Each structure stands twice: as C-alpha cells, then as structure tokens.
Amino acid sequence: MEQRRKFIRLAVDATVSYKLQDSGNSPAVAELQDISISGVRMVGDKPLVKGALLDIVLRIPGLKEEIKVKGVLKWQRNLGMQIYDTGVEFTQIDDSGKALIVEFIKGNVGMVEDRREFVRCKLNAVIGYRLYDDLSSEVKYCESVDVSASGLKLVIKEEMEKGTKLRVSFKLPDEDGEIIALCTIVAWSQAKTDGAHEAGIEFLEISPEDQIKVGKYVKRNFGIMD
Structure with missing residues (x-):
C-alpha cells in the first residue's frame, strides 16, 4: 500500500455511504471530495478513530454501478461545527470496482467538462x-x-x-x-x-x-x- 499512496487523487462531486466493519449500525453518508485507485477523501459529520475499518459504497455520477470497497481510516481532521475531513485507504476492492474507478479517472484526465480545465x-x-x-x-x-x-x-x-x-x-x-x-x-x-x-x-x-x-x-x- 505504500506505493499506492503516491497516486494523485481526482476531485469529484459525489456521495459515499460507510459504516464500521462488522457493525449493525445504519450506514452514514458523507460527501466524496476526491478519489484515486488507492483511496478516497470524504467530508462528513461523524468522528472516527484512526485505523477504523470501514465498509464503503461509492456512488459516482456517470458510472453505471455502485462501487463497494473495504478501507482503513488513515487520518481525520476536525473542520469545526462537527464537520470532519477524512482520508481512507482501500484495503479490499475487486477487479470490477477498480476498473470502474480507472474508467472514471481516464474520462477526466483530459478535459474536465464542468471546470473547462x-x-x-x-x-x-x-x-x-x-x-x-x-x-x-x-x-x-x-x-x-x-x-x-x-x-x-x-x-x-x-x-x-x-x-x-x-x-x-x-x-x-x-x-x-x-x-x-x-x-x-x-x-x-x-x-x-x-x-x-x-x-x-x-x-x-x-x-x-x-x-x-x-x-x-x-x-x-x-x-x-x-
């Protein structure tokens, strides 16, 4: 996983639901900020402990399927007003999920339509x-x-x-x-x-x-x- 953390993340406007692994709690929802093939950054209202293991569902506009992954919380920063900026590294993602993320990134490495840059x-x-x-x-x-x-x-x-x-x-x-x-x-x-x-x-x-x-x-x- 050390090598993966070097990959650059692509900004994305989407939602993500997540819960602690092996937890019976209902999933929480956060705003997805950026994504790479190694992980995501999201902003939500739930404090989490570094090292927490998460089940995550990504819903990205333009992709025909949800992407289900497992991840570990690497860092979290309190932005104030009970808003938390959170970095998650993927620990388990299947080939189809990885292919969907690569497809999304490839489609945005050229012109990003909504930003014209x-x-x-x-x-x-x-x-x-x-x-x-x-x-x-x-x-x-x-x-x-x-x-x-x-x-x-x-x-x-x-x-x-x-x-x-x-x-x-x-x-x-x-x-x-x-x-x-x-x-x-x-x-x-x-x-x-x-x-x-x-x-x-x-x-x-x-x-x-x-x-x-x-x-x-x-x-x-x-x-x-x-």
Whole structure:
C-alpha cells in the first residue's frame, strides 16, 4: 500500500455511504471530495478513530454501478461545527470496482467538462525560459508546481504580464531528453507573500511527441496507463 499512496487523487462531486466493519449500525453518508485507485477523501459529520475499518459504497455520477470497497481510516481532521475531513485507504476492492474507478479517472484526465480545465499533477522541475520574440535574450530559470497536457504552473521571481509569450524547456522525471515548448503564453500571474510570483502558462506550440510524453506522465501519476 505504500506505493499506492503516491497516486494523485481526482476531485469529484459525489456521495459515499460507510459504516464500521462488522457493525449493525445504519450506514452514514458523507460527501466524496476526491478519489484515486488507492483511496478516497470524504467530508462528513461523524468522528472516527484512526485505523477504523470501514465498509464503503461509492456512488459516482456517470458510472453505471455502485462501487463497494473495504478501507482503513488513515487520518481525520476536525473542520469545526462537527464537520470532519477524512482520508481512507482501500484495503479490499475487486477487479470490477477498480476498473470502474480507472474508467472514471481516464474520462477526466483530459478535459474536465464542468471546470473547462485540464487535470494537473504535481511536477517539481527546473524550467528554462526566455522571451519568444527575442532569441538573443538571456535564458532564465524558475521552478514548476504542476503540469497538465495544456500547460504549466510556475513559481517565478519576476512579474509576468498576461499574454507574454515565452519559449520554455524542462525535463520530466524518468524521461530522456527535454520537453520543448516553442511557444507558450502567460494565462495568469499573481504575487505571492514572499515576493515571488505564481504564473500559469499555456502551451501554444509543442510537438505531438512531447505532448504525448506530458500526457503519459500525468496518467502515470493517476496510476493508469493507456
């Protein structure tokens, strides 16, 4: 289970019912917050003890069947007003349930329809960048926060105006060669409290091969492959 905890979770608006294993109590209902093939995060009104063993039923919009799993409570945080944020790791899930979760995640790794944005995963990498229209300009470096098939989120020292075009290069973990985006555009930028800036950049010109590499990296971090 140690390896599974590395999988990134996908935000989802759904409900989950659960009860203590071998308990005759009626199931409690909570709001499902996110899901991966290794577990769920949910918010409800019942305090639970770390290590509690749970029988869980997931009801996810768009999936034709309920998913029944067993899990163990890994952590719980009191948000106040008797509301509890809860993390559960699956201990038992059958192949059909796992396949349904993978199907749901695959359907949302691309465009998430209700948010109009691409699913992102964490990426800690050094990013080289320079102004698009000035090839003689100095190559500067910053750090990435996350990546999607459509772009990057960066932490950068200088303020970037929205609409600024950049050339960027970076490496993905466990991949040979650099990802080269010949043209990107700054979609947004905001100041941080430490004086640095966060910026979101969108890929405008990137080779199909490099885009496939980025897509595969994101999928690997969700625990799925084509």
